Amino acid sequence: MQSLSHAEVKAAVERVADVIRPVTVARAEPGTADAPDRPDLFLALEFLQHTGSFKARGATNFLRAHAEAGTLPPAGVTIASGGNAGLACAWAARRQGVRATVFLPETAPRVKVERLRGYGAEVRLAGAEYAEALAACEEFAAHSGALASHAYDHPLIAAGAGTLLEELRERVPGLGTVVVSVGGGGLFAGVAAAAREHGIRVVAVEPENCRALDAALVAGAPVDVTVDSVAADSLGARRVSAAALAAARHPDVRTLLVPDTAIVAARRALWQSHRLAVEHAAATALAALAPAPAGSGSGEPGYRPEPGEKVCVVLCGANTDPGDLVD
Template sequence: MHSLTYADVTTAAHRIAGHVRPVTVTRTDPGSEPYELHLALELMQHTGSFKARGARNFLLAHGEEGTLPAAGVTIASGGNAGLACAWAALRQGVRATVFLPTTAPRVKVDKLLGHGADVRLVGTEYAEALTACETFAAETGALASHAYDHPLIAAGAGTLLDEIHDRIPDLDTVVVAVGGGGLFAGVATAARHHGIRTVAVEPEHCRALDAALRAGRPVDVGVESVAADSLGARRVSATALEAARQGDVRTVLVTDTEIVRARQALWDDRRLAVEHAAATALAALTTPDRSDAPDRGYRPEPGEKICVVLCGANTDPTDLTRAPA
């Protein structure tokens, strides 16, 4: 296993500079909470999610090394990583073959086709699509990328934290949603360098990181959540588990009800249409306090400076618009 370092993140930042959009960070209404809350609007990134960072880093690095095969690149994804891979491949002039579960949102499939990807729908879960992708890579010689479990992918995601730190130098805490752990591993590695706490948020029924910490190793978990299309990895990466054991890291769980409520609030209050994975991070701050469940949600201290990463917006927004009363 490659141990992710802050040097990997800074190398990625130099490599992808000018190829991705710098993150926009906005502060919420001062005085509305006893803590200071900022939102990192990574939903505005190319392809609608942070995944563009890792995908661009991955393909640019292989381009530099001359290791991009004629068969192109292939990846299995719940949607966002595939979109980012196809987008990066198109810009690098290579073919992308993307494997998705049949449950992937149609909006993501349509966008993939728009990026010129060869889309293969296999199984009902990410794990089944991954198996098919691995077989395809072995048979064709295509370069196998990964939705989250690769140092170049995680390092690219970690560049987001350095940009947030540039805008909020005295940041105390960053809050991110966790699926397979690529975003979390990269962000937590960079956050540790700057002395920033990382709060890792998972849906209660997509808790691969929580289960790995309890078991002492990555283990398979069941996957059932409104956010499963993005956070539905059955197993967290070893890199993410290592990152969770270092520095100031908190892991918390939220319910689907809380995720849906946070997503609706972002639309009602700010007209931000985000996918459920993005709302998962914010839900940690709005989860009702339960003394009998200390792992439910995150309780900021008064005056604490917090940034919640809104990681993606590849969603069907039609369920956000409520009919007038």
Template sequence: MPHLSYGDVKAAADRIAGTVRPVTLAETGPGRWLALELMQHTGSFKARGLQNFLQAHREAGTLPDTGVTIASGGNAGLACAWAARQQGVRATVFVPTTAPAVKVAKLRGYGAEVRQTGSEYAEALAACQEFAAAGGALAAHAYDHPLIAAGAGTLLEEIHRQLPGLDTVVVAVGGGGLLAGVATAARQHGVRTVAVEPEHCRAFHAALAEGRPVDVPVDSVAADALGARRATALALAAAREGDVRSVLVPDAAIVRARRELWDDRRLAVEHAAATALAALDAGVGPGHGYRPEPGERVCVVLCGANTDPTDLATAPTGG
């Protein structure tokens, strides 16, 4: 099984220092913080992993003139296009036809060639792999690569630097790149990781139950970012080695958390970002969510902001 080390995360932190925005933390109450990674370049944590990936290939002399290609629900594609523009190479991004229009428009704004294929991420990924094999472009991955996961793990390094007494970090999970990196760094610092998924997008939860990555159906309001059919072996390995809890939340709690972030803090986030916060919702029901112990110090990662905020002006509170 592939393995990610803390040394990989530290190397990524050194490599991308000065090229990504340090995360801002907002205290929301005693022992509670939000990590505002939605303010990252391209609007999500994905900029960390793709910057690490492309810079590492540039340093190794393996970044081809034909450029880079990636399949994405949107956020990884944005990060890839942004990082590729910095490296002076072309990016070709494959997204499902269901990708939000706001993400497709931003992709083109970064200069990427956008190809919409299939209704799910897995179909876009297959088309991307065919394109890379035929034309020689460097194939990046939205989450299933050690350099991508290591870059994502730099987020926890920054959080821990600001909150050295942190007990628990809460992150949303799609394919598991963010989880693998964060859990690897968290283990080094004695921090528990809570992995949160929509109840009908449970690739990581299923992998833990089966002891191996397995395919799952995908059906959630957060599926555009968390809709991976299968979690990575990297995420599963990181979970086995560290203190990782896997929890599920219903879509209603995700919608409610997203709405509350807007109503209470004027933060417009993706449903994927709200998924992490929804885990702390007292109304998610038995067998779901995460209940911190009294005095437990918890930081929730708000991982992305590439959303159409117009529904926040009209959606009823609660969802």
């Protein structure tokens, strides 16, 4: 499969423009725990998006494209999700006036299940991880006639996510690098498609034990991996999309792995320095730049920007229980 095209992202910009909240960007304060000696580090507060994550972009693009084509069935839409994609699908479906049936792993955080029901979705719990929920969702779609959406592996979903990069260019003139967390690769594939068009580098960051993209690069094709990370509720895809793999092969893309200890430390640093309560998935991106925690064997960040390089870290979601962050 070829990489997603910039034309697909531009089409998504037109579809979602009147619905999606424009991203807020904040400059990270130099000398704080999350930005030591990096005056050109910016934080994209995409967790302020509708439903608490970037996923609202792709869900809106997906459903509006099908509405335009007249392909929304009476049975509505169905999706399997670790939580955030389901929230976005349910929210977008309610706006579109169609039913949503969302399949979640039985391990999904309660906060996400409750919010889904608040959006009017029918919630079905299936299996211990995303792949099992996906299988149940596919069976349901086949029998019910519902339109099957996907948490990340669909060009309309990825293109919708890529609209974020178009906004970041406007808010950070001279942006050189954008850092994103990777699970199944929808956000990364979309952002990378737009970034290529504008000569912006992308750093794709995965937890060490949720490394679907890294494994695909090693194998030369998407392969199944085990998932075992503090960020697995959002980044726990067993297999990365082909579009994400194609994007990762571009010379202006760098891929990195970070340990759970660094993810936890980055999430706490965001709370301590800015009072931002984000998911571990969002902190995964920042962990690529922050010094490794004590006892990890290294004080060096995974990605070291050049002097004067403007870097924007995408904080992709905040559907989390902040109870463990209270001082």
